[in-house]
Amino acid sequence: MVHPQIAKKEIEQLVSDAKSSAKMLIEGSAIPECDVFKLSYFIGDTEEARGAAAVLIKLYPEDVGTKQIWKEAVDAHSLAYKARDRFISECYCKKKT
Numbered sequence: 001m002v003h004p005q006i007a008k009k010e011i012e013q014l015v016s017d018a019k020s021s022a023k024m025l026i027e028g029s030a031i032p033e034c035d036v037f038k039l040s041y042f043i044g045d046t047e048e049a050r051g052a053a054a055v056l057i058k059l060y061p062e063d064v065g066t067k068q069i070w071k072e073a074v075d076a077h078s079l080a081y082k083a084r085d086r087f088i089s090e091c092y093c094k095k096k097t
Contacts, residue, residue: 004059004060007056008056008060008065008066008069011049011052011053011056011069012065012069014048014049014052015049015052015053015069015072015073015076016072017045017049018045018046018048018049018050018073018076018077018080019049019072019075019076019079021041021042021045021046021076021080022042022045022046022076022077022079022080022083023079024042025038025039025042025043025079025080025083026079026082026083026086034087034090034091036087036091039083039084039087042080042083043080043081043083043084045080046073046076046077046079046080047077047080049073049076049077050073050074050076050077052073053069053070053072053073053074054070054073056069056070057069057070
């Protein structure tokens with residue numbers, strides 16, 4: 001069995017990586033190159049992090065650190081989906097016109 005503090009640290013790292021992926025998606029090469037694989041990979045990172053953070057917040061809803069992890073996971077998730085919307089408008093819509 002994994003100690004709760006170890007799990008919390010691992011989820012915190014997962015969220016941090018997802019936030020970096022989401023920022024890279026917005027600023028990086030996936031959108032300019034219209035690379036659907038990169039888009040899918042980065043969105044998957046943020047989905048995984050948000051899911052893990054959701055479990056953590058259900059287990060420890062009053063923990064301040066857990067609340068911060070949850071907030072950062074939701075922020076990363078939001079960024080990724082904004083990037084997805086931009087990807088759709090810049091890649092798929094331009095191809096159709």
